[in-house]
Amino acid sequence: MIETKDLTKIYQMGETEVRALDGASFRIEKGEMIAIMGPSGSGKSTLMSIIGCLDAPTSGSYTIDGVSVENMDETKLAEVRGRKIGFVFQQFNLLARTSALENVMLPLTYAGIAGKEREARARKSLERVGLGARTHHAPNELSGGQQQRVAIARALVNEPAILLADEPTGALDSKTGVEIMDLFQTLHRETGQTVILVTHDAYVARHTNRIIKLADGKIVSDEVNANPIKAGAPRVEV
Amino acid sequence: MLFSENVKIALRALQANKMRSVLTMLGIVIGVATVVALLSIGQGATASITSSIESGGSNLLTVAPGKMQTGMSSMGQSRQVSHLYYSDYQALERILTQNIAYIVPVYQSSYMVKFGDESFTANISGVVAEHKDVRSFNIAAGRFISDGDNKAGSPVAVLGDQMAQDLFGELYPVGKTISINGVKFQVVGVLEAKGSSLGSPDDLVFIPLETGYNKLFGETANYNGKKTVSNILVSVSDSTKNDAVSSEVEFVLRRMHNITGAEEVDFYVLSQSDTLKTLSTVTQTLTIFLGAIAGISLLVGGIGIMNIMLVSVTERTKEIGLRKAVGATRNQILTQFLIETVTLSVLGGVIGILMGVGIATLFKMTGMISSVITASSILLAFTFALAIGVFFGLYPAFRAANLHPMEALRYE
Numbered sequence: 001m002i003e004t005k006d007l008t009k010i011y012q013m014g015e016t017e018v019r020a021l022d023g024a025s026f027r028i029e030k031g032e033m034i035a036i037m038g039p040s041g042s043g044k045s046t047l048m049s050i051i052g053c054l055d056a057p058t059s060g061s062y063t064i065d066g067v068s069v070e071n072m073d074e075t076k077l078a079e080v081r082g083r084k085i086g087f088v089f090q091q092f093n094l095l096a097r098t099s100a101l102e103n104v105m106l107p108l109t110y111a112g113i114a115g116k117e118r119e120a121r122a123r124k125s126l127e128r129v130g131l132g133a134r135t136h137h138a139p140n141e142l143s144g145g146q147q148q149r150v151a152i153a154r155a156l157v158n159e160p161a162i163l164l165a166d167e168p169t170g171a172l173d174s175k176t177g178v179e180i181m182d183l184f185q186t187l188h189r190e191t192g193q194t195v196i197l198v199t200h201d202a203y204v205a206r207h208t209n210r211i212i213k214l215a216d217g218k219i220v221s222d223e224v225n226a227n228p229i230k231a232g233a234p235r236v237e238v
Numbered sequence: 239m240l241f242s243e244n245v246k247i248a249l250r251a252l253q254a255n256k257m258r259s260v261l262t263m264l265g266i267v268i269g270v271a272t273v274v275a276l277l278s279i280g281q282g283a284t285a286s287i288t289s290s291i292e293s294g295g296s297n298l299l300t301v302a303p304g305k306m307q308t309g310m311s312s313m314g315q316s317r318q319v320s321h322l323y324y325s326d327y328q329a330l331e332r333i334l335t336q337n338i339a340y341i342v343p344v345y346q347s348s349y350m351v352k353f354g355d356e357s358f359t360a361n362i363s364g365v366v367a368e369h370k371d372v373r374s375f376n377i378a379a380g381r382f383i384s385d386g387d388n389k390a391g392s393p394v395a396v397l398g399d400q401m402a403q404d405l406f407g408e409l410y411p412v413g414k415t416i417s418i419n420g421v422k423f424q425v426v427g428v429l430e431a432k433g434s435s436l437g438s439p440d441d442l443v444f445i446p447l448e449t450g451y452n453k454l455f456g457e458t459a460n461y462n463g464k465k466t467v468s469n470i471l472v473s474v475s476d477s478t479k480n481d482a483v484s485s486e487v488e489f490v491l492r493r494m495h496n497i498t499g500a501e502e503v504d505f506y507v508l509s510q511s512d513t514l515k516t517l518s519t520v521t522q523t524l525t526i527f528l529g530a531i532a533g534i535s536l537l538v539g540g541i542g543i544m545n546i547m548l549v550s551v552t553e554r555t556k557e558i559g560l561r562k563a564v565g566a567t568r569n570q571i572l573t574q575f576l577i578e579t580v581t582l583s584v585l586g587g588v589i590g591i592l593m594g595v596g597i598a599t600l601f602k603m604t605g606m607i608s609s610v611i612t613a614s615s616i617l618l619a620f621t622f623a624l625a626i627g628v629f630f631g632l633y634p635a636f637r638a639a640n641l642h643p644m645e646a647l648r649y650e
């Protein structure tokens with residue numbers, strides 16, 4: 001469960017200040033699948049970095065499972081990132097010259113899990129994203145969609161409560177993007193994890209059950225999407 | 239997180255940029271190799287000087303004319319030439335009895351030595367029979383100068399090993415007649431080689447001191463109508479008594495030379511251990527100096543490592559951000575980068591040690607320079623390499639650890 005109140009993030013650019021987030025308040029329940037939508041520069045990535053404990057807000061409060069993040073030190077924040085949150089990025093951010101399996105093992109390594117258990121869990125995670133046969137391929141030997149699947153496997157491997165994806169289909173062609181959305185929907189259905197998708201694409205957003213719209217750092221709408229698109233169904237523009 | 243895990247990550251990162259890693263390591267390799275090689279050579283010099291002095295006997299006092307030079311103040315001033323006399327030797331021989339094994343006079347000068355077509359200048363030592371025992375000479379052929387030779391003033395000579403070879407080549411020297419400054423001497427013995435130790439007799443010619451005074455040295459061995467000697471050697475029976483005997487010698491010679499207690503003496507008494515101390519200070523200074531030069535090259539290598547690590551941290555900013563996003567703590571990143579630098583420097587250190595040992599061994603094998611490889615110099619070089627890795631690795635590692643996770647992820 002995530003709750004924010006008046007989240008504000010101000011970047012100081014010399015004389016001018018940029019209000020990347022301007023008083024965002026919302027609450028996301030455990031197990032929701034939600035999209036944060038808005039045009040480029042509206043503050044989506046900033047919001048995601050705060051939710052993911054990668055950055056601290058300039059003001060406002062943020063609690064995760066009832067625990068306030070403001071009072072956590074660096075080490076504690078790293079632990080939250082490692083155990084509660086799984087990140088998926090637009091550019092995949094896989095380690096180069098490193099096999100899919102080892103990329104997926106990385107979060108476990110930092111969590112102090114080693115040996116057979118680590119490998120077994122990483123393999124299982126890769127199987128879940130449909131890459132059980134590609135464990136020893138390095139990123140440059142995989143397609144974009146496959147790379148994003150490795151990144152999703154990496155995000156899943158610690159069994160985090162929250163899956164945070166920032167433009168996960170942004171670097172993929174539309175067909176592959178749909179496959180990735182299908183994967184997110186399946187994972188959400190099977191695990192009941194909270195899935196937060198950040199996107200500028202309304203079509204992608206409509207695959208979720210709730211859409212928060214951002215503009216200039218402010219929440220302009222927060223609506224339930226009663227009829228989410230089932231990934232793979234023919235694309236209909238509205 | 240396990241240490242071995244960190245080492246694996248470090249090795250992988252170094253492998254990813256093989257050429258760069260090797261070039262970076264080269265600085266440390268060269269530095270460490272230089273340290274090991276130079277220390278080995280320095281210690282080799284110390285050891286060979288020490289052994290050459292010790293082979294001369296540690297309980298031998300040498301009395302020589304002249305003033306102990308202290309500092310630079312006396313440089314350039316004309317100094318009265320001082321002498322030791324045969325009568326000084328006689329007085330010492332008569333008065334000193336305790337803790338004395340031998341007291342012998344020596345007169346040494348250089349003359350033209352000739353046999354057949356061979357002729358060259360050599361040092362001629364006028365000695366007494368006990369000289370052989372004082373210097374622990376071994377006879378290779380014939381015999382040494384005897385008391386009888388001295389009493390009779392016989393024209394006989396004993397040759398050092400090298401001298402015998404130079405004069406006679408393959409011929410057997412004993413029984414042959416050589417000429418020294420035109421005076422005929424019969425060779426009665428040859429000494430065993432003693433090697434290149436200090437005061438080695440190998441290229442000397444020994445003759446009876448009496449014969450020298452009568453037939454060879456002439457007026458040069460005379461001052462104020464008294465016979466002079468070059469040195470008086472005092473062999474102390476117990477080397478712990480060196481200092482006591484040394485001051486007795488001084489006491490007697492002051493009286494002989496009419497020098498009161500306040501005046502500076504015109505002779506000096508040198509023990510082998512004094513020489514050893516002086517020379518080992520010199521070689522130690524040399525060793526430290528060489529080590530310091532090598533240390534500077536290590537330092538330069540360390541700066542090279544730091545430079546490359548800083549570049550590497552910048553290049554891998556996004557990777558560091560990702561590692562933090564998946565749960566790496568500040569300390570884990572710090573350790574990872576520190577281990578990477580230390581791996582570089584230690585690997586370079588090990589290669590450098592092998593190379594240094596190789597260079598030192600090569601020097602030894604060619605016989606150009608003596609070298610002694612000690613565990614302590616290897617340990618020193620290794621510790622230094624490790625310390626350099628830690629020292630120059632800390633700053634880049636802190637830079638990496640302190641990166642802001644989000645800014646690192648956004649870095650292009």
Ligand SMILES: Nc1ncnc2c1ncn2[C@@H]1O[C@H](COP(=O)(O)OP(=O)(O)O)[C@@H](O)[C@H]1O
Nearest residue numbers: 011013018020039040041042043044045046047
């Ligand atoms: N580190 C930063 N320094 C200054 N301005 C920033 C920084 N990060 C983001 N911004 C600004 O904050 C605003 C929101 O950025 P961002 O959250 O990345 O938007 P989005 O992900 O919706 O495109 C933009 O105007 C961007 O230029």
Ligand SMILES: [Mg+2]
Nearest residue numbers: 044045046166
């Ligand atoms: Mg963005």
